[in-house]
Amino acid sequence: MPNNQFKRGELYSVINGMASTAVARRLQKNFRQSGLEITIEQWSVLYHLWKEDCLSQQELCNRTFRDKPSITRLIDNLEKQKLVKRTASKTDRRINLVCLTDAAKEMQQVTIDIANQTMNEALVGVIKEDIETVKKVFQQVFDNLI
Amino acid sequence: MPNNQFKRGELYSVINGMASTAVARRLQKNFRQSGLEITIEQWSVLYHLWKEDCLSQQELCNRTFRDKPSITRLIDNLEKQKLVKRTASKTDRRINLVCLTDAAKEMQQVTIDIANQTMNEALVGVIKEDIETVKKVFQQVFDNLI
DNA sequence: TGAAATTAGTTGCATAACTAACTATATGCC
DNA sequence: GGCATATAGTTAGTTATGCAACTAATTTCA
Structure with a gap:
């Protein structure tokens, strides 16, 4: 078998993140087609703030799986777009609490509808059981590497 | 159910590519620990050239699932590092064939060993059957969205 | 109490991504 | 042949990522 060293090859698509990139x-x-001027990275930050508002930047790092500089700059851009506001914590002066503006709160429902619709497009022909398996494997991979 | 709009939430980790990012x-x-000075993006290009050398940039776009500017710059950097060389096609003067240097050929085995070892680390505790399911779902998602 | 270690956040640098606009070559078709 | 269209690749601008080094505030503990 000449290509023996590539026997795992199909799995490298996981490394390249081809499925998640496509989604x-x-x-x-x-x-964009709905006229929303946010990036998916910004959206993923807003997503966690919609679940729980006024998180610290560190907490956003943990929840979005990004490092601190990435969050610093995402928050910079979100602040420029008036979607969040940094507020100094009263109990720990090192901490910035990142809070949603009214404009961001208004975006919640429509963007989550679009995200759900996108997942539906992506998952056409995929049975629920297999989705559960993917979630399980992802969690295991995550736990193995973190 | 107050969080109804987040019912698909766990799946957004796919969008965020948390598992593939971790890998x-x-x-x-x-x-890095093996002293290899290449990025994973560069490696993913080399990976396809090891399978088939002297591909056009467009073909590398298709196989690595990247757009043309991304490939242009990846090839720029790989060329600076003397790992590939652009060669004009003799049959179509628009086309650059991207060919491996000897230095890149020598890197194949060790990097693929490291990639296999990394996948083994990632997949500890995951059964073969579930891996097949993930591959199947990824392929379906990919086909749905491309 | 006060020095050392930890934690939160920022900045600088290199690489990479997407979009849009561009050049150059090739192909199709009248 | 020659114009319209398509294809291959590059460039410019914005956003994002990872790492390392940095400041400032807090906690630990001798």
């Missing part, structure tokens, strides 16, 4: 691109496209 | 980071770290 992300489609979501970005769907946002 | 990619680990692979990058393993490369």
